[in-house]
Amino acid sequence: MAFLVSGTLRVAAQMADARESLRRKGKYNLQGPRVALTLSSPEVSASIVAVLEGVFQTLGFQSCQRRKASVQDFHGELTRFREQLDAHGGPVGCALVALVAPSGQLQQLRPLVWELSHCGALRGCPKIFLLLSSIPGAAPKPGAFLSGLSELCGRCPHWSLLQLLTEVFCRTTEEYAGATYCPVLRSSLRGALCLGDVEPWGPEPEPSPITQYDLSGTKAALLLAVIRGRSGAQHDVKALGGLCQALGFKTTLRTNPTAQAFQEELAQFREQLDTHRGPVSCALVALMAHGGPQGQLLGADGQEVQPEALVQELSRCRALRGCPKIFLLQACRGGHRDAGMGPTALPWFWRWLQAPPATPSHADILQVYVNAQGSSSRDLTPGSSNQADILTVYAAAEGCVAYRDEKGSDFIQTLVEVLRTAPQGDLLELLTEVNRQVCELDVLGPDCDERRKACLEIHSSLRHRLCLQA
Incomplete structure (x- = not known):
């Protein structure tokens, strides 16, 4: 019984800290390890995966796993990843998943995102998905998006991830048939997400007016x-x-x-x-x-x-x-x-601790759709x-x-x-x-x-x- 109460108090305190940090500062306070996973189909170049791992390390991700699998097996791999995080026994600060496959194969993405959003260890924490399409027969080297992201992450660690991505989008824009195309992000984040090795509550410098x-x-x-x-x-x-x-x-x-x-x-x-x-x-x-x-x-x-x-x-x-x-x-x-995700047992006890309300199931997710090799980014985002x-x-x-x-x-x-x-x-x-x-x-x-x-x-x-x- 003492163990149950102790564990409940610890989890409640962690959730209250996360709620309070977002409410006070509007930023995620990334407590716990940052974990990353790359799932790539067999056709994807090893050089693209290597650059991805370099980006992860620049962003401060301590654990970077790499798995090759067919696109049909991505869901099973993500399930094992989620189970591994839930068995960790402590809070996880942030998770980043890169899915890399030939263009047109990353269509059924909602079940993949949904799988990780139900991870108990990541409740209230940011979950980032990089959805990278590769072009069969294209040059194996990574394109402007990954190169630009890697360079900016190292040079501007104080920027929020949304600011970084906006700048990378500017650099990777392409013209085609009179229209301008660039990557797309989908966000349900509830606070600024700064992944660089900086004080989470430190002030951010004003960006240049030309941006x-x-x-x-x-x-x-x-x-x-x-x-x-x-x-x-x-x-x-x-x-x-x-x-x-x-x-x-x-x-x-x-x-x-x-x-x-x-x-x-x-x-x-x-x-x-x-x-x-x-x-x-x-x-x-x-x-x-x-x-x-x-x-x-x-x-x-x-x-x-x-x-x-x-x-x-x-x-x-x-x-x-x-x-x-x-x-x-x-x-x-x-x-x-x-109904959201949150504490369901002992409701009077949670109210007494002023635990945070349930978190919407779809919150704290960032998805980025982009071409891995930097060629045309048209038709990468299903339905938009x-x-x-x-x-x-x-x-x-x-x-x-x-x-x-x-x-x-x-x-x-x-x-x-x-x-x-x-x-x-x-x-x-x-x-x-x-x-x-x-x-x-x-x-x-x-x-x-x-x-x-x-x-x-x-x-x-x-x-x-x-x-x-x-």
Whole structure:
């Protein structure tokens, strides 16, 4: 019994420390060892794997495992890796998994990510996935992404990983058929993640101004909101419209659009920007509606429109070439209600210890999609655009419910509050803070008596810092 109480106290203290560090400083405090795993198919060059291990060592990962397996066996290898971590007997600070396979073979990624997200030793800790596609017959040497990441990790250890990746994306951008392509990241991190050998609470130096997007031109926003049948949606529209005005966006609002009107409004918005007199520097599009079971948006007429089609529409805008395009999606992406991961035994005891609330199952995950050899990065991310300078923020993880009540949605209301507090901040870092606050909320859905969790999902192919107000 004494052993049980001692173990419970130790785990509770660790979880409370992690919660408190994120709340106080907005950074992960990486306690415990950093572990890395490379899974590569037999066709992958040994030189690529060697460079990966060098990157891991530069980032301070003490344990670096390497396993060759067919893509079909990746899931089994990850299961063994998770079991190994859970049997470790102590906290793990961070895990990094590199999956390397020929282009087109890394398609069923969700079960792989899901496997590690259920690791008890990594609860509340960052889990990083590098999803690297290799080109059959291409040069075996690593490309610009791995080389640039390795160089920057050693030279700028004080930068957060999102800052490092944004800089590497800038260096590895490619032009093809009049479009600009670059790697893509998907993040549900709840805090800044600094992997360099630096004091986790030390101040970060200001980045060079040349790394920021130039927003001196016109900033335009389009808000498309289905209000009918969505309690509290009018408060989201009012709050977001006020924020856009405060940030200097020329804003257009359309309420209760049909599915066809969603597409038509985006096309008209693009045409207006292309014919605008003077430079355009940024566009923001907010899509607020009910969502379908596969992540579709439902218009006021109940018909479906794919959000990816709306993103592609604006990515063709000539006036926005090389400029940031922001999409905010407040809609369900499925019907799953996440109970989260956290202590379930002795609830009175956990409350007495002020243990942290459950962590959303999809939180603390960073996925990076890139070509290992640095040739064209087109079609590397299943189901989404790889074009550069696009930032898409989903109010819910894939397959999950996005919560809203008569006061508005957790996502939009928290976003507005955070951006009003620090409008000069880097948007990726601010969105990470928004996610932290949303993840801490306990939600009671309209048809559920049990508390549930929500988590944002951020997709970015930005190549520079994005600060919406100078």
